[in-house]
Amino acid sequence: MNDSSSPEARRCESADSADPPAAFSASRPAVARPISADSDLVISAQAGDHYAFAQLYALHKRRIYSLCLRMVGRVAEAEDLTQEVFLHLHRKITSFRGDSAFSTWLHRLAINVVLMRLRKKTLSLVSLDEVMAPTADDSPGRSFGAADPALAGAIDRLALQRAISELPPGYRLIFILHDVEGFEHNEIASILDCTIGNSKSQLHKARLKLRDALRTDKRQEGRS
Amino acid sequence: MTGDPKQLSCAEFQAQLPELIGAGGDPSTHPHLQHCPLCRALLSDLETIAEAARKLFPSVEPPDELWEQIESAIKREEEQEIHSR
Numbered sequence: 213m214n215d216s217s218s219p220e221a222r223r224c225e226s227a228d229s230a231d232p233p234a235a236f237s238a239s240r241p242a243v244a245r246p247i248s249a250d251s252d253l254v255i256s257a258q259a260g261d262h263y264a265f266a267q268l269y270a271l272h273k274r275r276i277y278s279l280c281l282r283m284v285g286r287v288a289e290a291e292d293l294t295q296e297v298f299l300h301l302h303r304k305i306t307s308f309r310g311d312s313a314f315s316t317w318l319h320r321l322a323i324n325v326v327l328m329r330l331r332k333k334t335l336s337l338v339s340l341d342e343v344m345a346p347t348a349d350d351s352p353g354r355s356f357g358a359a360d361p362a363l364a365g366a367i368d369r370l371a372l373q374r375a376i377s378e379l380p381p382g383y384r385l386i387f388i389l390h391d392v393e394g395f396e397h398n399e400i401a402s403i404l405d406c407t408i409g410n411s412k413s414q415l416h417k418a419r420l421k422l423r424d425a426l427r428t429d430k431r432q433e434g435r436s
Numbered sequence: 437m438t439g440d441p442k443q444l445s446c447a448e449f450q451a452q453l454p455e456l457i458g459a460g461g462d463p464s465t466h467p468h469l470q471h472c473p474l475c476r477a478l479l480s481d482l483e484t485i486a487e488a489a490r491k492l493f494p495s496v497e498p499p500d501e502l503w504e505q506i507e508s509a510i511k512r513e514e515e516q517e518i519h520s521r
């Protein structure tokens with residue numbers, strides 16, 4: 213993946229604050245350091261420099277927290293997941309070898325933490341595989357028959373937000389990664405260890421399912 | 437299935453749709469859509485949903501206190517590691 217052109221990298225350049233949190237103060241140098249590139253910070257953090265790790269958090273917290281919040285929809289759980297991601301990062305940062313951009317690697321790590329949480333939550337209800345491969349009951353309806361009203365130009369934000377939160381986890385993850393986070397299918401396939409065709413097909417089903425839900429809402433509105 | 441894209445049934449067209457959309461081209465130019473209002477409406481809805489979703493979730497900052505919690509958790513882990521040696 214060419215990181216300079218990846219959606220996450222583009223977003224990272226503009227969206228994230230580089231001010232480190234006022235923490236790890238014991239190891240913070242008396243003279244403020246200039247903002248470093250990821251690679252310098254990663255090398256320092258791998259060597260145990262807590263200030264460098266704090267700077268990495270400052271650079272990436274917005275993207276990671278936003279991803280977590282989009283996936284789980286609840287602030288408290290998103291905060292908990294973000295903490296889990298950065299704890300994981302702290303444990304694993306020495307295993308980063310620079311084969312991909314750090315931001316890509318961290319995003320993968322975050323998605324894996326989110327997936328683990330989703331699997332834990334659904335273990336008692338469904339099998340592991342069903343998290344990523346929804347059941348037939350979860351599949352969207354087909355659209356060969358009745359001419360329901362089109363949605364075009366009339367999507368209610370809250371209805372869409374609710375419909376997304378009610379998607380099966382596997383659909384929701386691919387929909388968020390592609391349509392919201394801006395990942396390409398080849399990137400999603402690599403992150404989730406599935407085929408590109410599988411990614412396209414799951415995304416399509418997610419959108420169809422959202423359409424079903426939104427049209428049901430619209431029909432109900434029409435009746436009331 | 438017929439080889440002529442104009443002659444595709446809705447089921448056949450919709451089976452191809454994930455690939456048509458995912459390939460990055462413009463599926464609205466597909467010959468099937470020239471005579472099928474149902475599939476045109478479907479495609480239009482899917483595009484509207486994707487567009488609306490992009491605007492739906494702004495990027496947000498976590499609360500400042502979160503870093504303090506993370507820092508404390510890291511310190512706890514490091515202390516545990518030292519004690520377990």
